Every structure is written in C-alpha cells, then in structure tokens.
Amino acid sequence: MRFRPILMLSSIFLAKLAVATPCETSSIHTVPLNQTSSVAEDLEAAEIESRATPPNLDYRCGVKYGKCPSGTCCSSSGFCGTSKAHCRSPDCKIDYGHCDAHKSPKGPPTKDVGRPHMGQVPYGPQEVRSCAVPGTVALTFDDGPTRYTGDLLDLLDRYDAKATFFITGINNGKGQIDDFDLPWASLIERMQLSGHQIASHTWSHEDLSKVTPLQRQDQIEKNEAALRNILGSFPTYMRPPYSSCTRDSACGTDLGRLGYHIILYDIDTDDYKNDDPNLIQRSKDIFDQSLSTGSPTSRSWLVIAHDAHEQTVHNLTEHMLKTMKRTGYRPVTVGECLRDPRDLWSRPDDRMPSRKKKGPKSSGDPKLVSIDGTCGKHYTCLGSRFGLCCGSVNLCGNTTQHCGVGCQSDAGYCSVEVPPNGDAWDPKIQSKGHKSDADSILYTVGTAAVTSLFLALIVAMWM
Ligand SMILES: *[C@@H]1O[C@H](CO)[C@@H](O)[C@H](O)[C@H]1NC(C)=O
Ligand SMILES: *[C@@H]1O[C@H](CO)[C@@H](O)[C@H](O)[C@H]1NC(C)=O
Numbered sequence: 001m002r003f004r005p006i007l008m009l010s011s012i013f014l015a016k017l018a019v020a021t022p023c024e025t026s027s028i029h030t031v032p033l034n035q036t037s038s039v040a041e042d043l044e045a046a047e048i049e050s051r052a053t054p055p056n057l058d059y060r061c062g063v064k065y066g067k068c069p070s071g072t073c074c075s076s077s078g079f080c081g082t083s084k085a086h087c088r089s090p091d092c093k094i095d096y097g098h099c100d101a102h103k104s105p106k107g108p109p110t111k112d113v114g115r116p117h118m119g120q121v122p123y124g125p126q127e128v129r130s131c132a133v134p135g136t137v138a139l140t141f142d143d144g145p146t147r148y149t150g151d152l153l154d155l156l157d158r159y160d161a162k163a164t165f166f167i168t169g170i171n172n173g174k175g176q177i178d179d180f181d182l183p184w185a186s187l188i189e190r191m192q193l194s195g196h197q198i199a200s201h202t203w204s205h206e207d208l209s210k211v212t213p214l215q216r217q218d219q220i221e222k223n224e225a226a227l228r229n230i231l232g233s234f235p236t237y238m239r240p241p242y243s244s245c246t247r248d249s250a251c252g253t254d255l256g257r258l259g260y261h262i263i264l265y266d267i268d269t270d271d272y273k274n275d276d277p278n279l280i281q282r283s284k285d286i287f288d289q290s291l292s293t294g295s296p297t298s299r300s301w302l303v304i305a306h307d308a309h310e311q312t313v314h315n316l317t318e319h320m321l322k323t324m325k326r327t328g329y330r331p332v333t334v335g336e337c338l339r340d341p342r343d344l345w346s347r348p349d350d351r352m353p354s355r356k357k358k359g360p361k362s363s364g365d366p367k368l369v370s371i372d373g374t375c376g377k378h379y380t381c382l383g384s385r386f387g388l389c390c391g392s393v394n395l396c397g398n399t400t401q402h403c404g405v406g407c408q409s410d411a412g413y414c415s416v417e418v419p420p421n422g423d424a425w426d427p428k429i430q431s432k433g434h435k436s437d438a439d440s441i442l443y444t445v446g447t448a449a450v451t452s453l454f455l456a457l458i459v460a461m462w463m
C-alpha cells in the first residue's frame, strides 16, 4: 500500500516511454483558412500518433540517438528534458523532440494571405545590403523585444530617431510575443505607435539554410500570425537569423515567394561580441570609422545591432545617434532609407479581433483628452500632445516612467514592465548556450537517476 504512489508515478513514466521515438515527418500541408492549428502542430499530432518504436532509454537525443520521449525537448547538447533550458529555441534541436519552436500563435494561419510584390525594393532571393537615400542611416535591432527594448524606445524618442526592429517571436525562452501576459506585445505596439518599422527575424531564430522547406515556411508564417495578433498586419521585410539564407537551400526563393525583402547590412557593429563596458568602444569605433569614409551628401548606411544586449541599448546606441547628429546623418527606418512607402512595409490581416486591453477598461464616463498634461480620473493622455501614457503621478508622457510601473491603463497607453529578474530573458545564457547545456546535462542526469531509483524499487517489490 505504502508504495502505491511510486507505482503510479512509475507507470506514468513507463506509459510516457511507450509512445517514444522517431518517425518521418509526413507532409500534411493543407490547412483550411478556418482551422486554427498551424502546419507544425498538425505534423506533431501525426508524429505522436505514429510513435511505436522502442523508447530512447538513456535520455540522449540527436543524430545518433534519435528522438526524445513524446513531449520532452532535446537540448543543444543532446539530452532530453522539459526544463526551460532544454526547450528554449534556437538551441533546442527541433528534429529530435519538442521545442519552443513548435509552439504556435493563436488564430488562423497566414498562408492564404496574398503576397503581391509591390514597390521598387527587390524581393528575395535578392538581398538588400545598403540604403538608397543619401544622408540616411538605418539603425536595425535584431532578436528582440527583450528586457532592454523599453529603454531603447525611450532613447530613440529623445533623439526623435526612427529605427527598424527585426523581431523574433519566441527565442531564448522569452515566451511568445503574442502572449499578452508578457511585456513583449506592448513593446511591439509602442514601436508601431512611435513610427519605427517592424520586421521579421523568424519565429524561433532557426538557421533558415539548415531547416526543411516546410520548417522554413513555418518559421516565417508563425511569426506573421503572432505579429498579426498584435498589430493587425505582418511585415514584408525580414532578416534571416545568422544572416544565413543560401542559394543551395532555396531559402532566398522561398522568402521571395512568401513576399519578403531580405535585408542585410553594410555596417556590422559586432555588438554581440562587445557587450561589456570595456569592449563596447570597439563597436563605437567600427561605426564612427565607417561613417568617416564618406559624407552625408552622397553616403547612407544600413547598420546591424541587437537590442538583446545591455551595452547596445545603454551605451552604443546613444553614441551612434550622437555621431549621426554631429556628422549630419538622419536616423530613419530601413523602408524610408530605401524610399519604400510605409504602407508597403506590411500586409494587413485583420482576421483576429483586435486584442482586448487589460485593466479597468472604459468603465465609467468617457474621458476628455488632457489639455495641460495632467491625466487620471477625468483626462486621458491618448490623443494629447504630451505623450501617450498616464504615469503614477498623473502626468502624460512617453518615457518608461510614464508607461511602465504605476502607469494608469484607463487613462492612456501602458507598456508592461519586464518582470524584474524574470527568467523570461537572461542575456547571460543567450546564444552561446554553454551554461544552459551544462544545466541540461545536470537536469537530465538528475531525472534519470530518480527514475532509475523508482524502477529499482518496483523491481524489488515484485521479487
Ligand atoms: C471552413 O472550412 C470548411 C471545410 O472544412 C468550409 O466548408 C468552410 O467554407 C470554411 N469556412 C471559412 C470561413 O473559411
Ligand atoms: C509620444 O509618442 C507618440 C507616438 O510615438 C508621438 O506621436 C508623440 O509625438 C510623442 N509625444 C511626445 C511628447 O514625445
């Protein structure tokens, strides 16, 4: 009797193992417009049904070992598990288990939205590496939004600068951008309201040259649906993760067919290598030296940086803005530096009912627009000339102090703060993944050990 819970636990474990391991990804590809599941979800469902081969007992995964038990993730170092470290994309191996990459945005897939090639800017497979309008600099920020993005938007507002954000939908364990309990959707809305350009950097930051054509399409379309759920439209501009989109893989033609401009750069700040107060000067020098090779009467620049890095947001970007100001360059979006009209930067898709704002919404009398910058019970900041957000001290403004903690959502726009020390985003274990790999191994070994103990106990009882 005493052992019953253990028995139950163990049988759950055995049941889990029984549905494990590989099978080929079948080619289900006909998703009707009114069906909300995505291509990948269907594939997964098909996979789970057809799993019958012997379980992967040692909890390793990858080319040599095959897939993880159903529902578990294959970490970058090849261990199965369910922790955030195992499942976070892009480290998690998408062909050998579940991953954040396999999660899907709500709502109808975007595959049926028309994608005409409009305007003068070339579409894939052609790649765009530079701006066209002399005197412009297009600052671009990849991999966000992150915990630093709010500060970056404040800074750009202070300089009246416009920038372009290449947004990734579910990378680095941050959750989905269209999960409205997380801060990301508000930040993306704020980008839009502030006149920045919103572009795609794929759903989970996989290398588009290394995945299958179906996975590539999924990486694009899921990010579209997520952005559509926030903005009511999705972008026509994208940057391939790792700037990787080889001819051999047909990636470029696929992206062209999906209606995308492929945007690279002609200044690489190397900011991700220099994310330290003692190193960031190198990135500043790269930027300054590039600008010094020409004059704003004839030159323009397309710059890559990442709002995933503290020094990029809190140090490098203001330096770049100051240099531009001093040398006479204008900070603009990619679309503007290419003379592409704004309405060609995105494709409308309003099939999702616009998101319901949280908080006490329009309960009570309609508010008047603030006339003196104060706000609160009777006056809203929306539509005023003092800024969109009503801060805790009843004043309108656009800064994090107004839009962040204490912001009054019934009297203006509010962005949601990134949870302090929230593990939604930890730049320290980003990209390289060494630390998270170590964690994964420990976790997996621990789980395996506990499980073996259970099994041993059961066997002992049987004897
Ligand atoms: C939904 O799908 C069914 C077939 O499964 C189809 O007959 C119907 O027209 C679709 N509705 C919409 C709105 O697309
Ligand atoms: C606040 O932001 C909005 C949207 O970007 C902009 O239109 C407005 O001019 C800004 N107001 C101030 C006072 O900065």
Ligand SMILES: *[C@@H]1O[C@H](CO)[C@@H](O)[C@H](O)[C@H]1NC(C)=O
Pocket: 277, 278, 280, 281, 284, 314, 315
């Ligand atoms: C900003 O960068 C400079 C080097 O360019 C460095 O000396 C300084 O400490 C950095 N400031 C902050 C706040 O990190």
Ligand SMILES: [Zn+2]
Pocket: 142, 143, 201, 205, 241, 242
């Ligand atoms: Zn990236």
